[in-house]
Amino acid sequence: MPTEATETVSQPKRRQALGAGTKPSAPTQTQRTSKVAASPPPATQRGAHQTKQEKVLVLLNRPDGATIVDLIEATGWQQHSVRGFLAGTVKKKLGLTLTSSAENGDPRRYRIVTRRGR
Numbered sequence: 001m002p003t004e005a006t007e008t009v010s011q012p013k014r015r016q017a018l019g020a021g022t023k024p025s026a027p028t029q030t031q032r033t034s035k036v037a038a039s040p041p042p043a044t045q046r047g048a049h050q051t052k053q054e055k056v057l058v059l060l061n062r063p064d065g066a067t068i069v070d071l072i073e074a075t076g077w078q079q080h081s082v083r084g085f086l087a088g089t090v091k092k093k094l095g096l097t098l099t100s101s102a103e104n105g106d107p108r109r110y111r112i113v114t115r116r117g118r
Contacts, residue, residue: 065111
């Protein structure tokens with residue numbers, strides 16, 4: 001029987017500690033204004049950080065293109081992730097023309113073909 005008394009006594013203490021019986025207070029004016037979305041950073045600050053997608057696109061836009069190894073080193077992705085990005089994002093979502101070429105035992109190089117005259 002002492003066990004049952006201990007359990008019933010500990011439950012109200014636990015509820016008080018969790019704050020189940022208290023009503024949340026209304027936010028003050030300063031709390032309301034602090035939840036307003038911050039303005040986007042200025043363009044100068046934004047240029048300092050380059051996303052992985054932007055890094056890959058810069059490498060692919062070079063005249064000689066990039067190898068899978070170049071893209072892995074730039075992003076830290078695994079090989080299958082790089083190939084998936086090339087097929088899914090570059091070709092399908094962005095609609096860019098991606099070419100690949102391998103010459104005389106050199107590693108395969110991927111390059112985005114730019115359209116001229118449009």
